[in-house]
Amino acid sequence: xFEFTYLERLHLRLAGGVAGLPAERIAMxxxxxxxxxxxxxxxxxxxxESDLYYTGFALRGLAIAGVLTREVCERAAAFVKPRxxxxxSVIDVVSLLYAGRLIxxxxxxxVLGDQPADWTGRVAAAVEAHLSxxxxxAKKAGAAMGSTYHTFLAAVVYEMIQQPLPEPTRxxxxxxxxxxxxxxxxxxxxxxxxxxxxxxxxxxxxQMLGDDALARGAADALAGLQSQAxxxxxxxxxxxxxxxxxxxxxxxxxxxxxxxxxxxxxxARKFVESxxxxxxxxxxxxxxxQADVEYTFYGLGSLALLAGASx
Numbered sequence: 115x116f117e118f119t120y121l122e123r124l125h126l127r128l129a130g131g132v133a134g135l136p137a138e139r140i141a142m143x144x145x146x147x148x149x150x151x152x153x154x155x156x157x158x159x160x161x162x163e164s165d166l167y168y169t170g171f172a173l174r175g176l177a178i179a180g181v182l183t184r185e186v187c188e189r190a191a192a193f194v195k196p197r198x199x200x201x202x203s204v205i206d207v208v209s210l211l212y213a214g215r216l217i218x219x220x221x222x223x224x225v226l227g228d229q230p231a232d233w234t235g236r237v238a239a240a241v242e243a244h245l246s247x248x249x250x251x252a253k254k255a256g257a258a259m260g261s262t263y264h265t266f267l268a269a270v271v272y273e274m275i276q277q278p279l280p281e282p283t284r285x286x287x288x289x290x291x292x293x294x295x296x297x298x299x300x301x302x303x304x305x306x307x308x309x310x311x312x313x314x315x316x317x318x319x320x321q322m323l324g325d326d327a328l329a330r331g332a333a334d335a336l337a338g339l340q341s342q343a344x345x346x347x348x349x350x351x352x353x354x355x356x357x358x359x360x361x362x363x364x365x366x367x368x369x370x371x372x373x374x375x376x377x378x379x380x381x382a383r384k385f386v387e388s389x390x391x392x393x394x395x396x397x398x399x400x401x402x403x404q405a406d407v408e409y410t411f412y413g414l415g416s417l418a419l420l421a422g423a424s425x
Contacts, residue, residue: 119273120322121212124366128178131418142394143414144181147172149393150407151186156193160406164193166202168407170209173216175411178418187222195225199236204244204251204267207237211274234275241268242280248303249281249288262292262301266315269322282323289316289328296338297331309350310339314363317370333373336364344400345381357399358389362412365419379420386416 118126132140150157150172156164157172169190176182194213202210214226230236243255250260251268265288272279279285292299298308299316313336317329339347339360346356347364361382368374389396395405396413 120270120318121274125174125178127369127422128415128418129180131420131422132178132180132414134421135414135417139390139414139417140179140181142390143175143410144179144394146391146394146405146410147175147407148186151189154193155189155191157190157407159408160404166194166197166206166209166213169193170213171411172407173213175407175414177216177220178411179414182216182220184221187217187220191217191223191225195223198226198229199233202240203253204241204264204271207240208267208270208274211237211271215274234277237271237275238277241271244268248291249284259302260288262289262299262312262319263315265289266319269319273322279323285319285323286325286328289319292316293328294335296335297333298335299332307350307352308335310336310347310360310364311349314367317367321370329371333368333371333376336368337373337376339364340378340382341385342381345378345383345385346399347382355399355401356385358386358396358409358412358416359398361386362416362419365416369419369422383417383420386413386420389413 152158152164154164157169158164159168173182173190176186190213194210194217197210218224241251244251244264246252246257246260248260250265252260253264265285269279291303292312294300294308296308298313300308301312313332317332320326320329339351341348341356344356346358346361348356349360365382368377389399390413391397391405393405395410397403397405398409
């Protein structure tokens with residue numbers, strides 16, 4: 115039986131929410147994102163060269179808005195295709211695989227086609243090189259400790275190459291070591307305070323594994339991170355200000371946990387809208403003065419989630 119991957123399910127949810135946003139907001143985000151495509155077809159962050167990470171976010175932003183054009187895809191394909199098979203981090207593998215899918219879905223070339231028969235095996239081997247002794251997957255190959263976020267990314271890769279995640283019970287054991295008393299999760303074992311982003315990654319993992327027991331307290335942990343002063347979500351309880359990444363991941367997770375009634379949605383929407391820049395992009399927080407493609411995806415996505423929750 116056909117099943118959507120995690121990223122495909124998220125895409126459908128966000129696209130449905132964006133459809134309820136004002137046309138002017140969508141047009142401004144489109145103009146900003148398209149303006150950030152470089153001559154090589156890729157997208158970059160605030161500085162440096164084009165890379166897969168930011169290219170993936172730009173394509174995702176345009177795709178959820180329903181404005182990813184064939185022209186943009188053809189240019190992006192010229193950047194993405196030469197990077198297939200090159201050494202890459204787990205997050206770059208995710209970005210490459212999903213960018214390839216989005217490009218093809220929007221009418222661009224099949225950049226992932228014509229790969230050797232053992233290509234998915236090579237992808238899996240590259241991911242397994244990041245397996246750490248504690249049972250999770252690390253940001254860097256050979257690291258002693260796994261990362262909650264990168265373990266989630268590893269699971270995403272296996273979904274996209276249509277292979278089962280090796281030893282899922284090992285992952286459950288790994289997550290138990292990252293669970294804290296407040297019901298949230300930490301990124302690394304040395305951390306004491308749970309955070310929005312590792313909690314979101316852990317909850318997504320439990321749902322992908324079909325084992326929700328570990329996520330029972332996650333909604334309460336996340337609800338405690340919404341800033342009463344700003345309306346957005348903070349990265350953890352020690353952080354004095356909210357940020358857009360934590361707000362987006364918290365909203366995704368609260369929806370997954372059917373806990374949006376615990377969110378002050380009006381305050382969250384006001385926070386997100388306050389981060390929109392005249393250029394059409396979004397910045398990371400009130401302290402920030404620049405928009406980029408990654409935070410523009412989070413901004414558009416957060417507004418979509420809030421619109422969908424209010425529908």
